[in-house]
Every structure is written in structure tokens, then in C-alpha cells.
Amino acid sequence: MNTLSIYFEKIFGKETQLCCFAPGRVNLIGEHTDYNGGYVFPCAINMGIYCAAAKRNDNVLRFYSADFQNQGIIEYKSDDFNLKNCWADYPVSVINSLASFGYELPSGADFLFSGDLPNGAGLSSSAALEVVTGTILRELFSIPLTNQEIALIGQFAENRFIGVNCGIMDQFASAMGREGDAILLNANTLSYNYAPIGNAAIVIVNSGVKHSLASSAYNQRRRECEYAASELKIHSLCSVIPDEFESRKMLITDEICRKRAKHAVYENRRVIDAADALERGDLQTFGMLMNSSHTSLRDNYEVSCEELDFLAENAQRMPGVYGARMTGGGFGGCTVNLMKQDAVDNFISDIKSLYENRFGIRAEIYSVSAANGAEICGM
Numbered sequence: 001m002n003t004l005s006i007y008f009e010k011i012f013g014k015e016t017q018l019c020c021f022a023p024g025r026v027n028l029i030g031e032h033t034d035y036n037g038g039y040v041f042p043c044a045i046n047m048g049i050y051c052a053a054a055k056r057n058d059n060v061l062r063f064y065s066a067d068f069q070n071q072g073i074i075e076y077k078s079d080d081f082n083l084k085n086c087w088a089d090y091p092v093s094v095i096n097s098l099a100s101f102g103y104e105l106p107s108g109a110d111f112l113f114s115g116d117l118p119n120g121a122g123l124s125s126s127a128a129l130e131v132v133t134g135t136i137l138r139e140l141f142s143i144p145l146t147n148q149e150i151a152l153i154g155q156f157a158e159n160r161f162i163g164v165n166c167g168i169m170d171q172f173a174s175a176m177g178r179e180g181d182a183i184l185l186n187a188n189t190l191s192y193n194y195a196p197i198g199n200a201a202i203v204i205v206n207s208g209v210k211h212s213l214a215s216s217a218y219n220q221r222r223r224e225c226e227y228a229a230s231e232l233k234i235h236s237l238c239s240v241i242p243d244e245f246e247s248r249k250m251l252i253t254d255e256i257c258r259k260r261a262k263h264a265v266y267e268n269r270r271v272i273d274a275a276d277a278l279e280r281g282d283l284q285t286f287g288m289l290m291n292s293s294h295t296s297l298r299d300n301y302e303v304s305c306e307e308l309d310f311l312a313e314n315a316q317r318m319p320g321v322y323g324a325r326m327t328g329g330g331f332g333g334c335t336v337n338l339m340k341q342d343a344v345d346n347f348i349s350d351i352k353s354l355y356e357n358r359f360g361i362r363a364e365i366y367s368v369s370a371a372n373g374a375e376i377c378g379m
């Protein structure tokens with residue numbers, strides 16, 4: 001028996017029926033392009049959330065998280081799936097979403113979650129929670145869903161019930177990841193290709209900064225993009241290429257919306273160029289595109305912050321580093337750094353001490369690899 005099953009038995013006093021895992025993700029390039037109908041280039045990582053569960057004979061749902069032990073068991077009855085403003089709102093929102101798609105659960109269940117993803121750090125802990133819930137429900141109740149559909153249900157849960165108008169990238173990466181590969185995803189059509197990352201090391205630096213207004217600022221960015229697209233009379237910003245954008249950009253009357261649009265259009269181009277570079281094994285070019293992505297997120301999209309700028313700019317100058325940028329929605333969270341394997345140890349100690357000297361924060365650092373998407377795991 002694995003430790004999760006033992007823990008489950010301790011909390012719920014009965015045996016686990018099933019365990020699943022869903023990973024977090026790191027986005028290599030293509031930030032804020034998904035809801036603009038563009039490309040993203042994330043990979044699932046070998047950190048994520050485990051869930052053990054067992055059905056019940058009644059209609060009660062009980063949730064326990066090893067990461068929020070102080071909140072104890074959180075219970076919802078089938079006649080009241082209203083959100084309670086706590087972590088369990090994510091799995092409950094997935095259950096509500098399944099119902100919206102016509103899959104009512106035939107009975108209640110008990111769930112235990114445990115993970116190693118930092119919360120709110122831009123590594124998609126919410127998406128992993130949604131996707132692991134969707135996966136375990138599919139397996140427990142034999143619901144006919146593909147991993148891709150589970151990703152869409154997770155996004156629906158987040159949009160409709162949690163209130164963040166996120167795109168599909170995070171849930172897709174968590175559900176569809178493949179070991180050793182990044183995923184080049186067209187968020188407009190959902191067509192995708194796996195691209196081997198090869199020998200480069202991926203190192204994530206957690207700034208430790210969280211901005212409480214991140215979700216409202218995110219929704220605001222999305223509205224600005226939609227407004228810019230409507231002025232250009234196009235459905236989504238990433239449907240234009242940079243040249244077209246340059247010739248028509250003055251149709252966007254508001255200067256801020258024009259800057260947001262500029263980021264989306266050029267970032268989309270950078271993803272395509274980065275995918276080409278990776279295919280050629282040209283990591284120098286890939287890294288330069290990551291650096292430009294950071295600059296644009298800082299200056300045009302304005303979702304970076306002093307700490308992330310410091311981490312990215314210093315990393316970009318370090319030996320063996322191909323590229324560095326903030327990753328995820330922004331307003332705090334992490335940077336992603338692509339580098340030579342033999343540069344990792346020095347990078348970690350140098351960036352840690354620089355950051356601590358400047359901000360007095362001990363950054364957590366994760367050296368990750370590209371991992372498989374959601375799956376059942378051994379009990």
C-alpha cells in the first residue's frame with residue numbers, strides 16, 4: 001500500500017479504491033496567448049497532486065487535503081454543492097461541471113488530496129487539482145471522458161464556478177503531458193504536437209511573491225484583449241501576424257489595449273519561432289525568444305513585478321543559461337530558466353544568494369523534468 005492509501009484509511013476509516021496523479025505545468029513560452037486564440041508551449045512537470053478516493057453509499061462528498069490539514073474534512077451534500085470559499089471549491093466545481101455536461105454522479109465519495117506544488121505560484125496547482133479530480137471521478141464511476149475532455153471540464157469549472165476566465169493551457173498540459181516533451185498547442189483548434197526538449201535543463205525559481213489581485217487583473221487583461229480584437233474587427237488577436245498588426249494597430253484607440261494586443265500578436269510569433277528553433281536543436285535562439293517574451297510581458301502586458309524582473313534579468317546573464325522569463329499568469333510566481341545541464345548547480349546557488357541579498361527572500365528552486373499527464377497510480 002502506498003502512503004496515500006494509508007493516510008486515506010486513517011482519515012476516512014476505510015480502504016482506498018483508487019489513486020490518481022495530475023501534474024502541474026511550466027510554460028516555456030507563449031504567455032497570455034491561449035485565450036487570444038494563439039499557440040502555447042508548456043510541459044507537464046514531475047510535481048503535482050495525488051488523489052486517493054473511494055465511493056460512498058450515500059450522496060455525501062467529503063474532501064480532505066494533506067496540504068490544508070487545519071481545514072479538516074470538508075463536506076458537501078448532494079442537494080447543496082454551493083462553494084464555501086476554500087480549496088475544496090475546485091474539486092466541487094469539477095463535479096458541478098460534470099453535471100453541466102450531463103454526468104451526474106451516481107453516489108457520493110471520499111477524497112484525499114496531497115501534492116508538492118506550491119499554491120498560487122504559477123505552476124498550475126488549481127489546474128492539477130481540477131484534472132486529478134476529473135480523472136479519479138472518471139475512473140471511479142466509469143464516465144466516458146478522454147483526457148482532453150477532462151481538461152475542458154477543468155477549464156469550464158474554473159471559468160464558470162471559480163470565476164477566473166483562464167484559457168485552456170494549464171488544464172491541457174496537466175491532462176495531456178508526455179514524458180520528455182513540451183506540447184505545442186494551438187489553443188484555437190486544440191491541435192497539438194509533442195516536441196522533445198532534449199538535453200536542456202529546466203529550472204524553476206519561485207519568487208515567493210503572490211499578488212492577491214492576480215485573478216481580477218488577469219480577467220482585466222483578457223477584457224482589454226477582447227476589446228482590442230473587436231476594434232480590429234477580428235475574432236481573436238492571434239489571428240493576425242505582426243505585419244498585419246503593424247499596419248492596422250492604430251484602429252485600436254486605447255493605448256493600453258494596443259500594448260496588450262502587441263504582446264499577444266508578437267508572443268504568438270515567438271512561440272512558432274521557438275518551436276522551430278527547438279526542432280533544429282537551436283537552444284540559443286529558443287532562449288533569446290524566452291528573454292524577449294519576458295521583456296514584452298514586463299513592458300507591454302504589464303504582468304511582471306520587480307522580483308520576477310530581477311530573477312529573469314540576472315538569470316539571463318548567467319553562464320550556461322539559454323533563456324529566462326516569468327512563467328504563468330504573472331503578478332508574482334515563478335521564472336522558468338532553460339540551461340545547460342552542467343550549469344544547474346552554480347545557477348541555483350548564485351540566483352539564490354543574489355535574490356536573498358536583494359529582497360531578503362529565500363527563493364525555492366525546482367529542477368524539473370517534462371512529465372506525463374494525469375494517470376492512475378499504484379496503490
Ligand code: GLA
Pocket residue numbers: 030031032033034035166167168169170328329330
Ligand atoms: C494562467 C491561465 C492560462 C494562461 C496563463 C497565461 O496560467 O490559467 O490559461 O492564460 O495564465 O499564459
